[in-house]
Amino acid sequence: MRAYAGPAVAEFxxxxxxxxxxxxxxxxxxxHLLDSLVAFAAVGxxxxxxxxxxITLSGPFAADLPGEGNLCLRAARLLDLRAAxxxxxVLPVASGIGGGSADAAAVLRGFARGGEALPAPxxxxxxxxxxxxxxxxxxxxxxxxGEVLDPVPALxxxxxxxxxxxxxxxxxxVFAALDHRDSPALxxxPARFADAPALLDWLAATRNDLExxxxxxxxxxxxxxAALTHAGAGFARMSGSGATCFGLxxxxxxxxxxxxxxxxxxSGWWAVATRLADAEG
Numbered sequence: 001m002r003a004y005a006g007p008a009v010a011e012f013x014x015x016x017x018x019x020x021x022x023x024x025x026x027x028x029x030x031x032h033l034l035d036s037l038v039a040f041a042a043v044g045x046x047x048x049x050x051x052x053x054x055i056t057l058s059g060p061f062a063a064d065l066p067g068e069g070n071l072c073l074r075a076a077r078l079l080d081l082r083a084a085x086x087x088x089x090v091l092p093v094a095s096g097i098g099g100g101s102a103d104a105a106a107v108l109r110g111f112a113r114g115g116e117a118l119p120a121p122x123x124x125x126x127x128x129x130x131x132x133x134x135x136x137x138x139x140x141x142x143x144x145x146g147e148v149l150d151p152v153p154a155l156x157x158x159x160x161x162x163x164x165x166x167x168x169x170x171x172x173x174v175f176a177a178l179d180h181r182d183s184p185a186l187x188x189x190p191a192r193f194a195d196a197p198a199l200l201d202w203l204a205a206t207r208n209d210l211e212x213x214x215x216x217x218x219x220x221x222x223x224x225x226a227a228l229t230h231a232g233a234g235f236a237r238m239s240g241s242g243a244t245c246f247g248l249x250x251x252x253x254x255x256x257x258x259x260x261x262x263x264x265x266x267s268g269w270w271a272v273a274t275r276l277a278d279a280e281g
Contacts, residue, residue, distance in 0.1 A: 004051055004076075004083035006114025013106035014044035014277050015091055015162065016098030016134055017239045017246055020206035022183045023175075024143075031145045032175055035185045037206070038133050038140045039155055041162065041246075043274040045090050045099060047072065047106040049114065052084025059089035071100040074127055075107040078119055083111075092270050094168035096240030101130035108135055121147070130240075138278055141189065152189055155276055156196040159255040163228060163262060164244040164270040165220045171241040177213035200235050200248065214242035221245065227266065231258035 018036045025033040045059070055073055057065055065087070072085050085107065091099040104127050112118050125132055129146035141150040186206055193199040215221045221238055224245045228236040232254055233247030249255040252275065259273040 001077070001080050001082045004049065004081045004111070004114065004116075006049075006051075006111070006116065008048065008050040009110040009113050011047045011049075011106035011110040011113075012044055013047055013099075013102035013134070014040040014042065014137065015274075016102055016130060017041055017160075017276075018096075018208060019237070020186055020203060021208045021210060021240070022186055022206070023178060023181050023209040024183055024185055026181045027145070032181060033144060034142065034146065036142045037152070037186060037189070038142050040137060040139075040277045041097075041160060041274045042277045043090065043162070043272050045103050045106070046086075046088040047103060047110055048086035049107065049110040050084045050086075053082050055085040055087060057087050057089060059087070061089040061091065061093055062087075064093040065089055071104040071127060072107045075104040076111075078123055078127065079108075079111055079116055081111060081116065092164045092166075092168075092244065094170075095164045095244040096169065096238065096242045097162070097244045098130045098134055098240065101128045102134045104128065104131050105134035105137070109137075141186070153192045154278055156193050156199050158196055158199070158276045159249045159252050160274050160276065161228060161231070161233065161247045161249065161255050161259045161262065162239075162244055162270075162272050162274060163224050163247070165218075165224050165266070166268050166270065167218060167220065167243055169214055169218055169221075169242040173217060174210050174214045174241040177216060178209065179212070180209070183207070183209055196248075203235060203237075208238050208240075210241045211238040214238060218243055224269070227262050228258070231261050233258065
């Protein structure tokens with residue numbers, strides 16, 4: 001492997017949110033076809049890269065991570081690079097918000113900033129279906145098995161609370177529990193959402209098709225969604241294959257108050273108030 005000789009760089013790895021996720025089919029090889037509106041939150045992990053070797057883990061969820069099999073190291077190996085990688089793990093592991101994929105994408109972005117060429121899209125996708133969209137890092141319509149990425153205009157400013165009940169959900173088990181694998185595609189996306197209510201109206205006509213099977217496997221997800229609604233969310237939904245859920249609020253103050261209320265009631269849950277990254281307004 002080559003030694004990374006570029007400058008020390010730092011990259012943010014934001015939480016990925018599936019605002020809507022329809023399962024539209026299944027390929028002969030077993031991979032499911034998706035149609036999803038993906039956005040990113042202003043909370044996430046942090047990656048540092050520098051000349052050296054190995055990975056240093058820190059942050060509240062560092063203990064939940066593997067060492068040698070870490071996706072950050074796999075991303076470096078994809079470029080045949082040896083470097084000193086730092087990962088501050090702020091997001092829960094295996095939680096439906098793309099933490100590992102976001103970390104791998106941040107490593108690739110960091111190396112690119114350091115002068116390294118990115119690998120071919122197919123090689124990037126081999127790291128994980130969510131890595132390409134996390135590498136894009138902007139609001140995107142993601143289709144196929146994650147390889148078809150269509151940029152969408154900046155979304156309206158939204159205030160969020162993300163909540164995870166402290167458990168991991170196995171994505172293969174959620175897909176295996178699906179009742180239907182042939183949902184219609186997402187409704188047509190407008191050229192621009194005029195404001196947050198327009199986006200909420202559009203979301204109301206969509207689903208996360210993985211939410212129902214995930215709730216059957218882990219009924220506490222329903223408790224999380226109810227807690228968000230009870231705390232004042234105008235809209236609540238599970239992200240990805242779970243178990244993290246998000247609630248949308250009218251203001252930053254409302255989101256902060258709801259987050260504090262949920263934390264007080266459920267001390268074992270992870271809850272954070274944030275906003276959409278790269279949003280208008």
